[in-house]
Amino acid sequence: MPHRFFVKPTAIKAPEVHLEGDTAHQLRTVLRLRVGDEIIVLDNSGREWLVELARIDKNGVRGRIVEARQAGAEPKLQITLYQGTLKAAKFEWILQKGTELGVSEFVPMICQRSVVREETDLEKKRSRWESIIREAAEQSGRGRLPRLGQPVALAEAVDQARATEILLMPWEMAPEPSLKQALTALQPARVALFIGPEGGFTAEEAQLAQTAGAQLVTLGPRLLRAETAALAAVTAIFYALE
Numbered sequence: 001m002p003h004r005f006f007v008k009p010t011a012i013k014a015p016e017v018h019l020e021g022d023t024a025h026q027l028r029t030v031l032r033l034r035v036g037d038e039i040i041v042l043d044n045s046g047r048e049w050l051v052e053l054a055r056i057d058k059n060g061v062r063g064r065i066v067e068a069r070q071a072g073a074e075p076k077l078q079i080t081l082y083q084g085t086l087k088a089a090k091f092e093w094i095l096q097k098g099t100e101l102g103v104s105e106f107v108p109m110i111c112q113r114s115v116v117r118e119e120t121d122l123e124k125k126r127s128r129w130e131s132i133i134r135e136a137a138e139q140s141g142r143g144r145l146p147r148l149g150q151p152v153a154l155a156e157a158v159d160q161a162r163a164t165e166i167l168l169m170p171w172e173m174a175p176e177p178s179l180k181q182a183l184t185a186l187q188p189a190r191v192a193l194f195i196g197p198e199g200g201f202t203a204e205e206a207q208l209a210q211t212a213g214a215q216l217v218t219l220g221p222r223l224l225r226a227e228t229a230a231l232a233a234v235t236a237i238f239y240a241l242e
Helices: 021-030 088-101 119-123 126-140 154-163 179-183 203-211 226-241
Strands: 003-006 016-019 038-042 047-057 060-070 078-084 105-110 166-170 190-195 215-217
Touching: 003 021, 003 126, 016 021, 016 047, 021 047, 021 060, 038 060, 078 088, 078 154, 078 226, 088 105, 088 126, 088 226, 105 119, 105 154, 154 166, 154 190, 154 203, 166 179, 166 203, 166 226, 179 215, 179 226, 190 226, 203 215
Parallel strands: 003 038, 078 105, 078 190, 166 190, 166 215
Antiparallel strands: 016 060, 038 047, 047 060
């Protein structure tokens, strides 16, 4: 399977591809690819190009486009995951695995029980988070990079999501319906999913979301960690609707 790389659209100049900087360094020094090897480049439009490497030197990498096609791994259903902020490793795990599963957008959400609450502290991590998303998207065959939204408070997150066809908030205190029941007979193109931080949502937050149109659902009788709940819910939604 050829290695995949998201590149700037300007790098693709049919019938050639010109790669420089970090991508060229990774091809040349880290992966040690050779002339004649094939890679796949993507410009975040949903298309991909199969490229045969033609020249590799200190000035960059040149390749010949063999085939242009649509990337086949992008889901039709768009899930925006509004994730209550978590400790670094847990949040990064959700970004990586959520990208692999097919999440279209991640929005860090500041909740009453969030451990990390300052927007400036969260923004400092943006570069690392974007790198994690990019690597996961390349590894999993995605044709587009999931968007990474600005950190917002829960009230603002709910307001942002009002235009989405269905808003779902798994909450451990919700007796019913189950996520499966809530999705029965629905065929939305977009879903907004709200997952709490360590400690979960407060009753006040759940009421706020419900008043704004979110459906409170249960993921079952077992109490899940935030990172487990996020990935379990994303998987279940894709299974039910795709």
